[in-house]
Amino acid sequence: MPDLPLGPLMVDVGSAQLSADETAFLSQPAIGGVILFARNYRSKAQAAQLIDAIKSIRNPSLLIAVDQEGGRVQRFKHEFFALPAAYRFGQAYEQDPESALPLCRAAGCVMATELIQVGVDFSFSPVLDCANLNSKAIGDRGFHEQPEIVAVLAGAFIDGMSDAGMAATGKHFPGHGGVTADSHFTLPVDDRSLDQIAECDLVPYKKLAAQLGGVMTAHIQFPRINIDAPTFSAFWLQQILRQEIGFSGLIFSDDLSMKGAQVAGNAVDALDSVDVVDQTKRALQAGCDMALICNDPKSAARVADELGKSWAANQPRLLAMRAKSTDRITETEIAKLKDQVALMAMNSA
Template sequence: MSESKAVILGASGTTLTADEIAFYRDERPWGFIVFARNVADARQLRDLTAAMRDCVGRPDAPVFIDQEGGRVQRLRPPLAPDYPPGSALGALYRADRDAGLRAAWLMSRLHAFDLLRYGVNADCLPVLDVPVEGAHDVIGNRAYGKDPEIVTAMGRAAMAGLEAGGVLPVIKHIPGHGRAFADSHHNLPVVDAPLDELRGHDFAPFKALNHAPMAMTAHVVYTAIDPDAPATTSPKAIEDIIRGEIGFDGLLMSDDVSMNALSGDFAARTDAILAAGCDVVLHCNGRMDEMSVVAGRVPVLSGKAAERAESALHGLRRRDDAKEDATRAEFAAMFEAVA
């Protein structure tokens, strides 16, 4: 772990270029992330994730993906079935609480079956954001619902399903993206809600699941916490709210450093993320010019961050004895679209 740098990096295509291989070997990122652009077929994806790990010499190096279901699902048929969005699971919960919880667990357990066969062992799920009426659709039907209690219960079940399958879950977007009226991929959302309102609504699922091994920050300004910086680059948001009030002590990764919600060049963004208290910086798009700057600014994982990283990876060693066919059949009976 001491050899790994505090960064998660993407790749440009379906195979690693010679420049990427040399770069990863030199910079030793702690983890990697894959997107649809990195996926062609089953053998190719297995080869890609194996090549990523070979570059850093760590067979347990985490390879992340956004595999939620609905519109945010990087693996599609035939590599993985199309799954329903979080809102469909939430609707089932509202009709039948036990069925909803079971469906959330089953779908995450199926994600684990799907992902591990291609060498992907970390999923940026569950989404614990709680949207409000009129909020931007960047979260929308990705959320389990607009009730913090439903989001908490379903998020807990989804997280447990991933962990049962030996896949590392990442709760997002802490301390809450559901109230944002802009898409942080393109603009900086500003939330003016008072702190008491945020506590009772936005923070609640994260506080209930503060034992999660990893969390991803929100590129959102909360004026009641810090009017000058989004949570990702705000020491107040991270120290006082995420670590303090919410009580999250797992590995904290930034959302993508290349998103337009952040300001400044990549060196400034990376420095601000680390200075605010994030443990690991995420860079997604695979552009070498950007990755070089980010990797040049991040330190080797050490101290508390290294302990958190090691603890997160420990969960990958546990797996239940669930049978894929039976799990898939049970879920399909609830959602015929994925039969």
């Protein structure tokens, strides 16, 4: 197992088993992590074997991530607890704030514990976007429409993740809930002013900055504020997130293969009109610590080859995302937490 610092790229793999070509690819210096999807999962035992194979490639081992929010965004399902959508906790909070918060904390703890048990380091959660049921991207993934309540509920969820030993990653900075379009397929445009964003979408980040290990960017254009989407904007990432909000953790780009990421100053219409190598460099230069390239292995290979050893990733920030102990909470305690959250989900359905 070669000693090799973690690189600034997070990539994916094709199936439930690691191929020889993928093993060689993940050995490249530019790679620092792997994000897993539903196609990579069959069972807890299989996932643990796959993750062990990935982590055995190099030292320090690559970071392992997954989107395990709950509701419609839960990649691992069979043998995993069915997490409610975040909005369910917002509905419960409307009925009884005092009981909703411990339930939200319980959900965060269950989610993190189950993932850590199979070797996952972190989930890209919680969503800090204000809920917008008309938004194709967010919908019920947000906890509540009001940012102060989002901060309170997300804070409880983060506390649960921390109880289990997992760092939290808030997304999608500076906020995706103000637009209806989905950045997977187009570039959403938000015409609000910076004051409007600051009074709403930035509130959870301001309140939770010290509790977050990571923040993931949004592929959205805010033309009244800055021509570049936040993923490629030093204004958003360095001036607002780092300096004004005071966030010191890891900044992830959202997936650079998404249509919404295909921006170069102004929005472009064709995916092939923007080079993914240039886009990755722009994201890293703007302030992203780790860039994600998913579901596009040819582009990921090109970027990894182009970056090589030339881009020094921030090792302390990367290593801080490593999951902690897997035995902080007993199976009996986890079972009780699952029962409580399941009952809430049933009552709020």
